Amino acid sequence: MNIHASTSRAPAPVLRVEGLSKQFEMHHLQRTLFAFDNIGFRLDEGEFILLTGENGAGKSTLLRTLYRSYLPRAGHAYYHTREGVIDLAAAADVDIAVLRRREIGFVTQFLNARPRVAAEEIVAEPLRLAGTPHAEALEQARRWLTAFGVKSQLWPAYPSTFSGGEQQKVNLARALILPQRLLLLDEPTASLDRDARRALVERLAELKASGVAMIGVFHHPEDVASLVDREIRLETIRIADGADDVAE
Amino acid sequence: MKLSELTRPWSAFSYGFLDESAKREIRRRILKAIAVPGYQVPYASREVPIARGWGTGGLQVTLTLLKPDAVVKVIDQGADDSVNASSIRKFVSRVGGTVETGDTTQATLIQSRHRIPEEKLREDQILVLQVPNPEPLRPVQPDMSVAREMHADADYGQLWLILYEQLVRSGRIMQGASYPSMVNGRHVMTPSPIPRWDVPKLNRADHLTILSAGREKRIYAVPPYTSVEPLVFDDVPYRVEDHQDKACWRSGVRGFFMNELPQEDGSSLYELSDSHFGIKHIRKAAGEAVSIGETWYRNGRMAR
Amino acid sequence: MTAPGVAAPTGLERQPPRLMLARPILTMRGVARRYGDVQALAGVDVTVYPGEVLGIVGESGSGKSTLLRMMNLEDTPDAGTYHLALAGREPAGPDGRNLFTLDRFQRRMLRAIHIGIVYQNPHLGLRMGHTSSGNVAERLLIAGNRNFAELRQRAREALEASEFPVARMDARPNTLSGGMQQRVQLAKAIALEPAVLLLDEPTTGLDVSVQALVLDTLKRLQRDRAITMVLVSHDLGVIRTMADRVMVMRCGEVVEEGLADQIFQDPQHEYTQQLVHAKL
Numbered sequence: 001m002n003i004h005a006s007t008s009r010a011p012a013p014v015l016r017v018e019g020l021s022k023q024f025e026m027h028h029l030q031r032t033l034f035a036f037d038n039i040g041f042r043l044d045e046g047e048f049i050l051l052t053g054e055n056g057a058g059k060s061t062l063l064r065t066l067y068r069s070y071l072p073r074a075g076h077a078y079y080h081t082r083e084g085v086i087d088l089a090a091a092a093d094v095d096i097a098v099l100r101r102r103e104i105g106f107v108t109q110f111l112n113a114r115p116r117v118a119a120e121e122i123v124a125e126p127l128r129l130a131g132t133p134h135a136e137a138l139e140q141a142r143r144w145l146t147a148f149g150v151k152s153q154l155w156p157a158y159p160s161t162f163s164g165g166e167q168q169k170v171n172l173a174r175a176l177i178l179p180q181r182l183l184l185l186d187e188p189t190a191s192l193d194r195d196a197r198r199a200l201v202e203r204l205a206e207l208k209a210s211g212v213a214m215i216g217v218f219h220h221p222e223d224v225a226s227l228v229d230r231e232i233r234l235e236t237i238r239i240a241d242g243a244d245d246v247a248e
Numbered sequence: 249m250k251l252s253e254l255t256r257p258w259s260a261f262s263y264g265f266l267d268e269s270a271k272r273e274i275r276r277r278i279l280k281a282i283a284v285p286g287y288q289v290p291y292a293s294r295e296v297p298i299a300r301g302w303g304t305g306g307l308q309v310t311l312t313l314l315k316p317d318a319v320v321k322v323i324d325q326g327a328d329d330s331v332n333a334s335s336i337r338k339f340v341s342r343v344g345g346t347v348e349t350g351d352t353t354q355a356t357l358i359q360s361r362h363r364i365p366e367e368k369l370r371e372d373q374i375l376v377l378q379v380p381n382p383e384p385l386r387p388v389q390p391d392m393s394v395a396r397e398m399h400a401d402a403d404y405g406q407l408w409l410i411l412y413e414q415l416v417r418s419g420r421i422m423q424g425a426s427y428p429s430m431v432n433g434r435h436v437m438t439p440s441p442i443p444r445w446d447v448p449k450l451n452r453a454d455h456l457t458i459l460s461a462g463r464e465k466r467i468y469a470v471p472p473y474t475s476v477e478p479l480v481f482d483d484v485p486y487r488v489e490d491h492q493d494k495a496c497w498r499s500g501v502r503g504f505f506m507n508e509l510p511q512e513d514g515s516s517l518y519e520l521s522d523s524h525f526g527i528k529h530i531r532k533a534a535g536e537a538v539s540i541g542e543t544w545y546r547n548g549r550m551a552r
Numbered sequence: 553m554t555a556p557g558v559a560a561p562t563g564l565e566r567q568p569p570r571l572m573l574a575r576p577i578l579t580m581r582g583v584a585r586r587y588g589d590v591q592a593l594a595g596v597d598v599t600v601y602p603g604e605v606l607g608i609v610g611e612s613g614s615g616k617s618t619l620l621r622m623m624n625l626e627d628t629p630d631a632g633t634y635h636l637a638l639a640g641r642e643p644a645g646p647d648g649r650n651l652f653t654l655d656r657f658q659r660r661m662l663r664a665i666h667i668g669i670v671y672q673n674p675h676l677g678l679r680m681g682h683t684s685s686g687n688v689a690e691r692l693l694i695a696g697n698r699n700f701a702e703l704r705q706r707a708r709e710a711l712e713a714s715e716f717p718v719a720r721m722d723a724r725p726n727t728l729s730g731g732m733q734q735r736v737q738l739a740k741a742i743a744l745e746p747a748v749l750l751l752d753e754p755t756t757g758l759d760v761s762v763q764a765l766v767l768d769t770l771k772r773l774q775r776d777r778a779i780t781m782v783l784v785s786h787d788l789g790v791i792r793t794m795a796d797r798v799m800v801m802r803c804g805e806v807v808e809e810g811l812a813d814q815i816f817q818d819p820q821h822e823y824t825q826q827l828v829h830a831k832l
Contacts, residue, residue, distance in 0.1 A: 027822035028829070068811060070818040093797055093811050094574050094601050116768045125775065401657045405693040409679075412693070413686050415700060416722050481700040 011044035013080055014182055014213035015066070020075030020089065022058065022065050035061040038075070041232055043182075046208055048227045049215040053234035059217040062234065063184045065089075066215075067106045068096045079104075079182065101129060105180040107216075109168055109190040119162075119170045120145065120155040126178045144173040147199045164191050172196075176203050183207065185216025189223055197223055264314040265343040270294050274312040274467070278458055281469035286431025287399070288382050288466040296462075298336070303361060304462030306378035307336060310359045313374060314344035321348075321355035326363040326507070326521035333361075350524040353541040362425070364446040366504050366522045367541035369455035371472060377440040379461040382468065384428040384438040404436050407479055415484060430477045437468055439476070445488045445505045449544045450476040492548025494518040499529040503548035574601045576637070577780050578748055583622055583632030585804075592618040593629065594804040600748065603778040607795025607812065609785060609827070615804040616784045620752050623782060624669050625659040628652055636747055638666055664694040668741025672753035674733035677740065680726040684736045685711065687725065691743045710739040713777075715769045731762035735769065742779065751783040755790060767793055788827065792816055800824045 022035040036058035043049055051059045064070045066077055066088060077088040081103060086095060100106075123141035128134060145155055148169040154162065159170045168191050175188075185204075189197050201223055208214065208227055218224055262268055270292075277291040296307050310320070320340050324333040328350040336359065341348050349355050352365040359376040369375060385395040388406040398404070407428050414422045425441035429450070439447050440459055450457055450470050457470040470476055480486045495502045497509075497517045504525070506518035520526035525540075532538040544550060578600035585593040593615045600606050608616045621627050622634065634651040654662065671677045678687050688707040697703055708718050716735040725733050734754055741749055751770070755763040767790065773779050783794050791798055791812070798815040800808040800823065808821040819825045 024818070025820070027825050064817070069813040071810070071814060071820060093809070093814075094599075094604075096811060097601075097604065097796055098574050116765070117771075129775070397656070401660060403660065403694075405690055408693045408698065409682065409686055409690045412689050412700065412703060413682055416683055416686065480698075481703075482698050483702075484700050 011046065013042055013044050014047075015043040015080070015088075015215075016076075016078045017041050017043075017066075018076045018078070020062075020065065020077055021073045022061055022070060023073050035065075035070075036234055039234070040075075043213045043215055045211045045213055047213050048204075048208055048224070048229050050221055050224065050228045050231045051215060051217045051234060052221070052231055054236050057234035057236045059234055060186050063106070063186050063215070063217065067100070067104065067184050068093075069106075082181070103181040104184070105175050105178070105182070106184045106186065107172060107175040107188045108186040109171075109188060116158055118156045119150065119159050122159060122170060123173045123177060126174060130178060140177060141173065144177055144203075145170070147203070148173050149193070149195045149199065165193060165196070168192055169196050172200055172203075176200075176207065179207060179210060180212055183212055183214040183216070185214060185218070187217050187219050190219045201227070261343060263344065264311040265296065265339075266294060266308065266311050270308075271312045274308055277467045278309065278312070278469065281458065281467050282456070282471045284435070285471055285474050286435030286437040286468055288437075288468045290465055291467050293462045293465040297339070300463045301380065302332060303336060303359070303378040305460035305464075305467075306359045306361070306376045306462070307340075308462060309376045309458050309460045309467065310336075310340055310357060311343070313357055313376075314340065314346060316345050317356075318344065318346040319349050319354055319356045320344075320346050321350060321352060321358045321524075323358070323360045323363060323365070323523075325361060326365075326505070327523040329523065351528070352522075352524065353539065362441050362443075363505075363521060364442055364449045366520075366525045366543050366545065368449075368544050369453065371454045373455045375455055375457045377442070377457060377459045379438070379440045379459045379466070380463070381426075382438060382459070382461040382464050382466040384426075384436050399435060402434065404430075404479070407436060408481070411479060411481065415481075421480075421484070421487070427478050430475075430479060431470055432474050433477075435468075436479065437470075443489055443505060444478070444486070445491065445545075447476065447478050448486075448488070448550045452476075488550075491518075496520040496526055496529075499526045499533070501526065501529045503545060504543070576600060577602045578623070578637075578782075579633075579635045580619075580622070581633045583619065583629045583634070585618060585622070585627065585629040591804050593622070595631070596801075596804070596806055598623075598782075598799070600780060600782060602780055603774070604796040605774060605781045605783055605794050607783050607785065607791035607798045608801060609788060609791045609798060610801035611786060613803075614801040616786075616801045617752055618804075619801070620669075620750050620782065620784045622652075623748070623750055624667055625651060625654070625663055636662075636666060638747055664691065665744055666747045667750065668744070668746035668748070669750040670734060670737045670741050670752065670754045672756050674725060674730070674737055677737040678725045678733060680724060682724065683722040684716070684725055684728070684739075685721040687736055688739045688743050691740050695744055706743060707739070710743040711736070713742060713773065714739040715765075715772075729762070730758050731766055734758070734766055738766075738769070738773075742773065742777070745777070745779075747780065749779050749781045751781060751785075753785055753787075754783070756785065756787065763790070770794060788816075800827065 018040045020039045021037045024033040026033060039062065051062065053059055061070060065072050068088060072089045075089055078085050079088045081099065120138055120141045123144060124137035127137035127140060142155060150166060150169050154166065159167050172188060189200060204227055274291060277289045281287065281289045293305065294308060296304050298304060298307065320337060322333045322337040324330040327333060337348050340346060352367040355373060357374050361378045364375065383392065383395055384407065385398055387410065389395040389398060411421055425443055426438045427444050427447050428436050429439050429447055431437050439450060452473050452475060454472055456472055460467045478486045491506045492503055494506045496506065496519050498519050501520060505521045507521045509517040509519060511517060528538045528540050532540065576599045580598040583593050583596045596619060608619065610616045622629055629652060632652065636651060685707040688710050689703040692703055692706055708721060711718050711721050714735040716732060716739060725736050755766050758766065774781060785791050795812045798810060798812050799806050802823055808824045815824060816828055819828050
């Protein structure tokens with residue numbers, strides 16, 4: 001399972017997925033929902049992969065499986081941490097929790113906003129958890145809120161009271177404030193206005209240049225066209241027993 | 249059935265009233281109490297011809313320690329002449345053939361309720377204190393078997409909590425008598441209802457103090473030269489009653505623990521609580537040849 | 553170690569090689585306890601990592617509260633081991649020793665200094681007749697602090713950290729609202745910076761709005777002080793708000809364990825699926 005980094009100048013791998021499959025066992029329905037089957041690809045440092053496919057092809061499911069919000073059914077996802085190689089498909093929960101804190105980011109359009117926490121504090125939190133002093137973390141947080149076009153009056157307010165678009169900006173600022181090694185992007189532009197989309201793409205370009213590997217699903221793929229290195233297309237799996245419904 | 253069949257033939261009482269097995273048991277308990285300072289040793293409290301709660305615990309210890317050449321002093325709240333003190337003293341001298349005295353310096357055995365004499369006790373003297381409630385943890389732990397576990401664990405945080413609460417609510421420590429005190433750095437005891445004024449007299453004293461509760465059936469002791477430290481916070485010093493400046497209206501003596509005598513006009517007079525100590529001062533002032541012993545307090549301060 | 557009934561991982565080993573990115577602070581192995589005919593715990597393993605919130609969810613009678621009582625050393629199991637890493641602290645019991653073998657005194661000291669607990673019922677955790685600050689100070693007193701000014705100061709700090717209005721620090725808990733009583737319990741529990749904070753249904757019985765405020769305080773404490781917490785609740789909403797990892801218990805057994813988002817988004821066990829779908 002060890003992957004030996006080649007001695008040449010070839011880009012270092014971040015993620016190597018082999019035979020990854022996911023299906024959902026719905027016990028109360030006595031039914032299995034298939035999401036994707038036998039997926040394999042490799043993602044290098046600074047590489048950007050665009051996931052495409054029909055609705056229900058399992059694009060989001062794949063991202064969530066890599067993030068381990070979903071448990072894969074089979075296969076491997078070897079992730080090269082700063083401290084060694086680990087199989088995301090089988091790693092212990094606590095290791096995943098640590099990686100999520102330090103190296104792997106998940107950016108989605110949904111914000112799980114906590115009540116009574118100011119927007120700027122939410123954005124600054126990843127930095128604070130990483131040990132940045134409070135004042136400095138807040139300063140950076142405000143810079144990113146500005147970049148994403150969140151008005152300064154909103155900084156001390158609670159995002160749970162914001163509109164969807166504003167919540168999304170806060171969410172993005174938080175997700176992107178720490179340079180990660182691997183970013184999983186689940187339709188991050190979905191409810192953004194044009195300015196915010198531009199800020200996001202700028203930030204992604206910056207992160208890509210610094211070596212962050214990214215894989216994502218985009219509602220408007222043209223937004224990130226300049227960043228995409230490769231495209232992976234997922235095919236919808238028909239359920240074997242002939243029923244015509246599909247997973248997710 | 250005749251009365252003579254049911255009763256044993258008459259014989260004289262044992263020396264010191266208590267039978268020999270009772271005295272032997274109490275002596276053994278006293279030895280254990282001395283060996284573990286401040287630890288409450290249970291004993292089988294006997295009937296004595298005074299009512300429970302009137303000093304039966306102290307009396308049993310006194311009777312156990314009697315010998316014909318003992319000189320016995322009995323005091324009640326500092327007074328030698330109260331009915332209870334006189335009765336006990338007379339009873340002891342009758343069953344033990346001992347000498348009665350009011351003079352602290354003359355006595356070899358002193359039984360007391362609620363006071364320690366002002367004159368310093370010596371190595372050859374024994375102080376017996378009557379104790380109504382021997383358990384310092386009772387206010388915080390009504391279950392005595394749990395309280396014993398707490399003693400075993402030296403789990404005394406709640407006693408400090410009571411002091412904390414008093415300081416928060418009243419700005420000062422309200423505990424007057426029975427001030428809980430740590431003996432030999434290990435067991436917290438209640439020093440019996442003596443005033444705060446008297447507690448420092450127990451600390452590293454020359455004499456042996458035996459405390460006995462007849463109703464509660466517990467004996468504990470402070471051996472000579474044993475530390476007795478009232479529970480206090482580091483930054484809130486222990487305070488005795490403010491009697492330093494009070495003068496006894498009868499003897500004119502100052503700087504000792506006083507009884508307050510409220511007057512009709514709302515003011516108060518004070519007199520020495522240790523009555524025989526006052527009498528000695530009055531006699532000395534009248535020109536009699538009276539020797540007054542060294543005192544624990546000098547000029548109203550604990551002398552050490 | 554999947555319980556019977558877990559469907560998914562065919563051919564997928566869920567006990568993987570560890571990178572050891574984190575070392576556990578609390579480990580329990582094979583904890584079993586029987587009360588009469590009831591097997592309250594049937595060999596439960598628990599691992600808690602520093603700074604995380606482990607949520608334990610289950611219906612009443614699932615054994616989750618019994619398990620928490622074991623963690624608080626209030627009861628001894630029939631079988632099992634219990635270790636706490638007390639690095640950098642005065643070891644209350646010799647390090648590496650099974651805490652279930654400690655005697656009463658050692659347990660008391662360990663509980664008094666290294667373990668904090670907040671009960672659902674404040675009467676279990678507080679002396680209602682004493683002041684709130686006194687309740688907090690008691691924990692410091694047990695640890696040997698004998699300085700009145702310092703006790704006041706540290707009690708005030710702990711109450712402030714629990715977002716209790718310090719102007720009322722000398723009010724008796726029985727004059728306070730339920731939410732405030734829980735904050736006093738919390739202040740008492742964190743006054744000595746415990747190795748682990750045990751929360752037994754801490755917000756059950758509170759109004760929903762008050763519950764949210766108390767949970768928010770807990771979140772803040774966890775974020776600002778990295779306090780390790782074990783949270784027991786039957787309320788999936790509470791667990792979802794608070795927990796990093798979740799253990800699902802039923803009839804004294806752990807039926808499923810995983811990252812909180814995985815448990816809620818992709819539950820594996822039939823029972824967990826029922827639980828999650830019934831609530832969401």
